[in-house]
Amino acid sequence: MASDAPPPPPAMPPPLTRNTISFLGWIVTVVIGALLAILVGADILFHREDPYNSVITYLVLPVFFAGGVFIILFGGFLEWRRRHRSAPGEYPPLPIVDINRPWERRRVIAGAALLALFFGFSAVGTYRAYQFTDSPAFCGRVCHTVMKPEYTAYQHSPHARVACAECHIGSGAEWYVKMKITGLHQVWAVATHTYHLPIPVPVENLRPARETCEECHWPEKFSDSMEKAIWRFSPDETNTAVRYNLLMRVGGGSPDRGEGRGIHWHIGRNVTVRYWPRDRARSDIPWVEARIGEAPPRVFRSADCPPGDPPAAEIRVMDCIDCHNRPSHIYQSPNQLIDVALANRVLDTSLPFLKRNAMDALAADYPDTPTALASIDRTLSEKYSALTKGPRGEEQVKRNIGALQNLYQQNFFPEQGVSWKIYPNHQGHYEFPGCYRCHDARHASNDGKAISKDCDLCHQMLDQAEGDAAFGPFTYHGGPFQHPRNLGDIWKEGNCTDCHGLGASARLTGGG
Numbered sequence: 001m002a003s004d005a006p007p008p009p010p011a012m013p014p015p016l017t018r019n020t021i022s023f024l025g026w027i028v029t030v031v032i033g034a035l036l037a038i039l040v041g042a043d044i045l046f047h048r049e050d051p052y053n054s055v056i057t058y059l060v061l062p063v064f065f066a067g068g069v070f071i072i073l074f075g076g077f078l079e080w081r082r083r084h085r086s087a088p089g090e091y092p093p094l095p096i097v098d099i100n101r102p103w104e105r106r107r108v109i110a111g112a113a114l115l116a117l118f119f120g121f122s123a124v125g126t127y128r129a130y131q132f133t134d135s136p137a138f139c140g141r142v143c144h145t146v147m148k149p150e151y152t153a154y155q156h157s158p159h160a161r162v163a164c165a166e167c168h169i170g171s172g173a174e175w176y177v178k179m180k181i182t183g184l185h186q187v188w189a190v191a192t193h194t195y196h197l198p199i200p201v202p203v204e205n206l207r208p209a210r211e212t213c214e215e216c217h218w219p220e221k222f223s224d225s226m227e228k229a230i231w232r233f234s235p236d237e238t239n240t241a242v243r244y245n246l247l248m249r250v251g252g253g254s255p256d257r258g259e260g261r262g263i264h265w266h267i268g269r270n271v272t273v274r275y276w277p278r279d280r281a282r283s284d285i286p287w288v289e290a291r292i293g294e295a296p297p298r299v300f301r302s303a304d305c306p307p308g309d310p311p312a313a314e315i316r317v318m319d320c321i322d323c324h325n326r327p328s329h330i331y332q333s334p335n336q337l338i339d340v341a342l343a344n345r346v347l348d349t350s351l352p353f354l355k356r357n358a359m360d361a362l363a364a365d366y367p368d369t370p371t372a373l374a375s376i377d378r379t380l381s382e383k384y385s386a387l388t389k390g391p392r393g394e395e396q397v398k399r400n401i402g403a404l405q406n407l408y409q410q411n412f413f414p415e416q417g418v419s420w421k422i423y424p425n426h427q428g429h430y431e432f433p434g435c436y437r438c439h440d441a442r443h444a445s446n447d448g449k450a451i452s453k454d455c456d457l458c459h460q461m462l463d464q465a466e467g468d469a470a471f472g473p474f475t476y477h478g479g480p481f482q483h484p485r486n487l488g489d490i491w492k493e494g495n496c497t498d499c500h501g502l503g504a505s506a507r508l509t510g511g512g
């Protein structure tokens, strides 16, 4: 009779996770889980851009949470092994799940709910971690002291609303993974202080610019020509203004918009310009090759170019960042900064010799930012002490000093050794060789023609005016370039950079 009776249903054994190790795991998981729930909830409800907060919520805490879950499981595994060792045969090798038994059903439901919660949180967390590690705040602020210059300059650039990742990573999984791997390398370098400041160019592994920039600026939408007004101010008592209106021959990028003409010719669909830069900053270019369609390539060499082919590994195909190399991290020269500020009336042209004094204040070498700000305040207050007697004069001088201090903080980073002197801007020919790296009329091809320096090749002078006339009314006079201050043909003696470039501008403005 006893043998006919069904075997008694197995009693509910204590769960495998009821042991000291798993218990510790539970504490960790519950505490961190609660914290995570609060932080993620707060982040969703009151979204604030705080990189440190995000590092904790999406990178640090999840690791501990996963650690807690692991400890629970590990404790369970040890318990399972202990039970098998102490009473072999009493337990089946793997658990038999029978959801007809209420207690097993409850465990399965509880387990499934926990797993769903865990995966739900992981999904939100992973997505946010992905978003966050791609955000400018993460790139620019977590590596605070290292990338402060890049981040600050970026925030004042035309691309301030474009995420770092849009230029530095672009779309597609392949580059995402590639950049995260180099990113890990960088995080390691920051943690171990083995990075190099100022951060050198070119950015190794920077994705070809055409794959990133063209996500937003596709060649079909380039304008044919665009007018640029450029303002300059002299270092004299009245801060004499000079205005140029240049019609930049940008050039279209599709057959119906005039492909093959103008400045953007270099990146035309059937054009390939390759060049050999002899230095890291790509300022010295002795060899250039232009290939148009199927025609045989034309090679241009500077006078000091060694004979034979240049080293193949160092050759670059010209793309956007060979001209627009500072689309986002723009460190301006004192001259450029002050001229723009005077033109926009952020600085007052009515303060005598302001251009010269401001140049001296910004161009000096300072050991760190606080010293620089204090020194700018002191020297300018002294220069204009006569004006600060009246309340209006005092307010004006204070305002100008404040503006200069702002300009300094946005463009000079003595702690990281970063300023305009470190990163040349290739987009013109006034302070840096820029276009004249090739267009200096001295890069000759074997058919005897040189890369042109003709003033009308790239822009047409629509108007230029000096002194009070610079402020209008605007009348377009056109005509060839006239050097300001009645200096006649002085500009024909060399390139603008010879007298106005790095090192030279201090000499020009020093005299007065």
Ligand code: HEC
Binding pocket: 136, 137, 139, 140, 147, 150, 151, 154, 159, 162, 163, 164, 165, 166, 167, 168, 199, 200, 201, 202, 203, 206, 321, 324, 325, 326, 327, 328, 329, 423
């Ligand atoms: C509009 C595109 C763009 C954006 C947005 C952008 N960068 Fe860059 N970045 C560049 C280019 C182009 C270079 C220089 C490449 C070269 O000349 O080799 C560069 C260079 C750098 C360098 C090397 C140092 C230097 O100044 O050359 C660092 C570091 C850097 N970027 C960090 C960042 C960070 C951090 C952000 C976001 C806060 C960011 N970038 C946003 C395009 C961009």
Ligand code: HEC
Binding pocket: 158, 159, 162, 163, 166, 167, 209, 212, 213, 214, 215, 216, 217, 320, 321, 324, 327
């Ligand atoms: C995510 C979109 C996006 C990407 C990627 C991007 N840009 Fe831009 N770019 C913009 C926007 C928006 C502006 C501002 C347009 C305006 O002010 O009218 C701009 C402006 C510019 C300008 C005009 C700047 C000025 O002084 O007004 C240039 C030049 C430029 N971008 C070059 C580049 C280059 C080179 C790259 C690649 C390294 C690049 N951009 C990548 C969106 C982008």
Ligand code: HEC
Binding pocket: 209, 210, 213, 214, 217, 221, 222, 223, 224, 226, 228, 248, 250, 263, 264, 266, 267, 318, 319, 320, 321, 322, 323, 324, 427
């Ligand atoms: C040979 C140098 C050179 C190359 C290469 C070049 N640009 Fe330009 N680009 C210029 C100059 C010069 C201007 C005129 C505006 C100025 O001087 O500020 C300009 C203007 C622009 C403008 C603003 C005017 C407009 O038409 O919208 C954008 C945006 C731009 N470039 C993006 C790009 C992108 C993207 C690439 C790569 C696909 C590229 N450029 C390649 C030199 C170049």
Ligand code: HEC
Binding pocket: 249, 260, 261, 262, 263, 265, 266, 273, 274, 275, 285, 288, 289, 290, 300, 318, 322, 323, 426, 427, 428, 434, 435, 436, 437, 438, 439, 449, 450, 451, 452, 457, 458
């Ligand atoms: C790496 C060398 C190099 C640099 C840098 C360079 N160019 Fe050129 N550029 C060339 C070559 C090569 C040609 C073709 C010359 C020829 O065919 O005679 C050319 C041709 C041109 C043309 C004539 C295109 C046409 O309509 O046929 C313009 C305009 C031009 N460049 C503008 C610029 C501007 C503006 C800059 C600076 C922002 C610049 N280039 C920088 C190499 C360069």
Ligand code: HEC
Binding pocket: 228, 230, 232, 244, 246, 427, 428, 429, 430, 435, 436, 439, 452, 453, 454, 455, 456, 457, 458, 459, 481
């Ligand atoms: C290869 C193309 C090219 C040639 C050749 C060229 N320029 Fe320019 N020029 C530019 C570009 C690009 C800019 C920058 C515009 C800007 O600021 O965005 C510029 C800027 C200027 C400016 C304003 C400078 C400033 O910032 O104060 C003047 C003036 C000027 N050019 C005169 C000349 C004269 C004179 C010649 C002939 C000797 C000449 N250019 C030849 C491309 C060229």
Ligand code: HEC
Binding pocket: 232, 233, 234, 235, 242, 430, 483, 484, 485, 487, 490, 491, 492, 493, 494, 495, 496, 497, 498, 499, 500, 508, 509, 511, 512
């Ligand atoms: C041989 C030297 C030389 C060359 C080359 C030269 N300049 Fe000048 N430039 C001067 C001198 C000297 C002054 C007067 C400086 C002063 O007033 O203290 C001056 C003044 C100016 C000014 C008035 C603002 C200022 O900073 O004083 C402008 C603008 C200017 N030059 C533009 C240009 C441009 C654009 C080019 C190239 C096309 C050029 N210059 C080439 C020597 C030169």
